[in-house]
Amino acid sequence: MGKQSVLVSFFVVFISSVSCTSSLSDDHSKFILGKDNFGHWRNGILSSTPANLAPSPSNDPSSTLVLAGSRTKRPDILNNFKRYHDGWDITNKHYWASVGFTGVAAFTLAILWFVSFGLAMIIHHCCGWRIDIKGNESSGSQRICLILLIVFTCGSSIGCILLSVGQDQFHGKAMETLNFVVNQSDYTVQTLVNVTEYMSLAKTVNVAEVFLPSDVKDDIDRLNIDLNNAANTLKLKTNQNSHTITTVFDAVRLSMIAVAVVMLLVSLLGLFLSILGHKNIIYIFIISGWLLVAVTFILCGAFVIINNAITDTCMAMGQWVDNPHAETALSNILPCVDQSTTNDTLYKSKLVVNDITNIINGFIGTFANSNAPPGRWNSNYYNQSGPLMPYLCYPYDSQLRDLECPSQLVSMANASVVWQNYTCSVSESSYCTSTGRLTPEMYQQLVGAVNISYALQHYAPPLLSLQDCNFVRETFRIITSDHCPPLEDRLRMVNTGLALVSVGVMFSLALWIMYANRPQREEVFGKISLKMMGKCNGDMSVDVESRSRKVSGGEV
Ligand SMILES: *[C@@H]1O[C@H](CO)[C@@H](O)[C@H](O)[C@H]1NC(C)=O
Ligand SMILES: *[C@@H]1O[C@H](CO)[C@@H](O)[C@H](O)[C@H]1NC(C)=O
Ligand SMILES: *[C@@H]1O[C@H](CO)[C@@H](O)[C@H](O)[C@H]1NC(C)=O
Ligand SMILES: *[C@@H]1O[C@H](CO)[C@@H](O)[C@H](O)[C@H]1NC(C)=O
Ligand SMILES: *[C@@H]1O[C@H](CO)[C@@H](O)[C@H](O)[C@H]1NC(C)=O
Ligand SMILES: *[C@@H]1O[C@H](CO)[C@@H](O)[C@H](O)[C@H]1NC(C)=O
Ligand SMILES: *[C@@H]1O[C@H](CO)[C@@H](O)[C@H](O)[C@H]1NC(C)=O
Numbered sequence: 001m002g003k004q005s006v007l008v009s010f011f012v013v014f015i016s017s018v019s020c021t022s023s024l025s026d027d028h029s030k031f032i033l034g035k036d037n038f039g040h041w042r043n044g045i046l047s048s049t050p051a052n053l054a055p056s057p058s059n060d061p062s063s064t065l066v067l068a069g070s071r072t073k074r075p076d077i078l079n080n081f082k083r084y085h086d087g088w089d090i091t092n093k094h095y096w097a098s099v100g101f102t103g104v105a106a107f108t109l110a111i112l113w114f115v116s117f118g119l120a121m122i123i124h125h126c127c128g129w130r131i132d133i134k135g136n137e138s139s140g141s142q143r144i145c146l147i148l149l150i151v152f153t154c155g156s157s158i159g160c161i162l163l164s165v166g167q168d169q170f171h172g173k174a175m176e177t178l179n180f181v182v183n184q185s186d187y188t189v190q191t192l193v194n195v196t197e198y199m200s201l202a203k204t205v206n207v208a209e210v211f212l213p214s215d216v217k218d219d220i221d222r223l224n225i226d227l228n229n230a231a232n233t234l235k236l237k238t239n240q241n242s243h244t245i246t247t248v249f250d251a252v253r254l255s256m257i258a259v260a261v262v263m264l265l266v267s268l269l270g271l272f273l274s275i276l277g278h279k280n281i282i283y284i285f286i287i288s289g290w291l292l293v294a295v296t297f298i299l300c301g302a303f304v305i306i307n308n309a310i311t312d313t314c315m316a317m318g319q320w321v322d323n324p325h326a327e328t329a330l331s332n333i334l335p336c337v338d339q340s341t342t343n344d345t346l347y348k349s350k351l352v353v354n355d356i357t358n359i360i361n362g363f364i365g366t367f368a369n370s371n372a373p374p375g376r377w378n379s380n381y382y383n384q385s386g387p388l389m390p391y392l393c394y395p396y397d398s399q400l401r402d403l404e405c406p407s408q409l410v411s412m413a414n415a416s417v418v419w420q421n422y423t424c425s426v427s428e429s430s431y432c433t434s435t436g437r438l439t440p441e442m443y444q445q446l447v448g449a450v451n452i453s454y455a456l457q458h459y460a461p462p463l464l465s466l467q468d469c470n471f472v473r474e475t476f477r478i479i480t481s482d483h484c485p486p487l488e489d490r491l492r493m494v495n496t497g498l499a500l501v502s503v504g505v506m507f508s509l510a511l512w513i514m515y516a517n518r519p520q521r522e523e524v525f526g527k528i529s530l531k532m533m534g535k536c537n538g539d540m541s542v543d544v545e546s547r548s549r550k551v552s553g554g555e556v
Contacts, residue, residue, distance in 0.1 A: 065326035065328045066328075068087055068088040068312045069087045071308075071312055072084060076097050076101070077097040084098035087329065088316035090313075091329070102304050102305055102308045105301070110294045110298045113293055113297060117293075142518055145518075146275070146515060148511055149508060154504075156500060157267065157268070159499070159502075159503075160261075160501055162496055163256060165493070167256035169493070170490035170494055173486045173490055176483065178246070180478065182242045184471075185235075189231045191462045191463070192230055193227075195227060195349065199348075201455075202220065202452050202456065203217050203221075205356055205359065205448070206445060207363045207446060207449055210363065256494070260497075266285055266292060273512075275515065282512055289512075300495060300502060303491060307488065311484075311488055318480040320473075321473050321480065342466050343467055346463045347400065349457075353396065353453040353456050356450075357393075357394050363442075363446070367442075368422070369388045369437065385432070385435050390408065391410070392410055392411075393412075412450050412453060412457060413454065419438060422438050423436050423443045426439045
């Protein structure tokens, strides 16, 4: 690998990795929390009605529950390194400052390394100061040097493998979590859209020219505008966020793969070159290794921060799931604090269901079940006859509480089947010609109305679950139980890999210099390098040992 390609790949890796990880921490937490999703949702749907029936939390700070308090007591950079006490709160810059502090050790190490190794190299270059292994007496230390070099190269190779496997699995798990959150959001959007559709359909309910009262229709129109806005915003934001997050994670993945591959190449080539004693080329490797080690330390720090932020978030979610009604930092960015629009939707949909039931039962009472005397002036008469039709039962009482369906009434679920038995065949003037109480046209209208209110009734539980936050609680519970532990494991793996790589390459660098500067003869080296072409790793150490014996023998 030439000098230029090393430098080019190094810069690509550096720039992409640094820019990625810096934006990652932010976006990641947002996605974990669904901050944007639910934040906008709240602004769209829940803030649209001024009447706020939910308990107003911010007035009573004494009841505030500090989330993840045990984990988040860290020095706050923005506050003279005093301990931060307010717990998990992604809207608080002091929280981020204190989480950022956890990466300081690795960043300091990166700077220390960068400066000290840089100084050492300058001194080495300018003043000719060098660590050399000279003469016969040090063939033992040469061997130790070589063994150490191989150990550290193995260490950094294992680190590279851990890093690439860990980041691959981390990427997979993160995408899984993202898809889960996106699906939850899609489900919410679908629920809202479906409710809107059925509400619109309810406006068209028409049984024997009886419609819903016009004030109810107006309410439906107003509610539908809110619901549509909420659904559209939620959908748009979810798409945008998931797109951004996917892009960021793909970039992180690429940079991690690049770091792993470049580090592996550098450490293996460095090992060979220093064994072969290519002093000049080894300096290119030493310089690129010097910069790469600094980069991996920085990446390490970034991943420590990400790890802490994710672990904090997982803990905060877990604690919130256990205490959903306590006022917490999470409550401010969740939809369930402000309940008025979902409550309104739920309330209206139940009202509409009962209104439709009213219309249907009114029709059954005044038309189908009436035994109106025949006569052209009597609009109720269409030669209906036979047993009386069962009425539709009301799903909610006047307080809109759920009702059991009495056995003599028919439930919405089987109204269409039961009423089928009461249809008659009709003449051209739509009079029944056989026994029955419904003309087929009436049956269609009734069943259509029942279908709509049945659908609305079906959406009451999801709406309720959106309102009382069970939906979010369930989402968080699944995230904390199913998604957090694997994410944390993979992050630890990535961090271990990064640490192994950086430490391994760090020590290898020093050993490369020492080992490449050992006394040797060019002819011997040329011969051995030819011999080594066809050999694999395992034979090499033997080769090298015999060669180093030859070399030291020749020097005497
Ligand atoms: C999406 O979420 C809904 C509701 O939680 C669930 O029923 C459905 O199975 C999920 N779909 C996928 C593909 O995960
Ligand atoms: C919404 O309605 C569509 C079509 O009727 C249906 O396929 C989908 O499952 C519904 N979604 C939800 C969340 O109820
Ligand atoms: C929902 O709204 C109805 C009427 O608007 C109100 O009577 C009821 O108390 C509200 N419920 C909740 C939980 O806010
Ligand atoms: C009608 O509903 C009742 C419960 O209300 C149920 O037991 C019965 O099986 C249903 N009949 C049909 C035909 O669906
Ligand atoms: C419809 O009528 C048939 C025969 O008259 C009867 O056997 C059946 O049980 C009825 N179905 C319902 C749902 O009432
Ligand atoms: C009215 O219905 C009965 C059956 O219930 C039928 O026999 C009769 O012919 C019908 N009358 C007219 C005018 O269709
Ligand atoms: C009502 O729903 C039933 C199934 O639940 C379906 O078979 C029927 O076609 C629907 N009727 C109308 C008018 O939508």
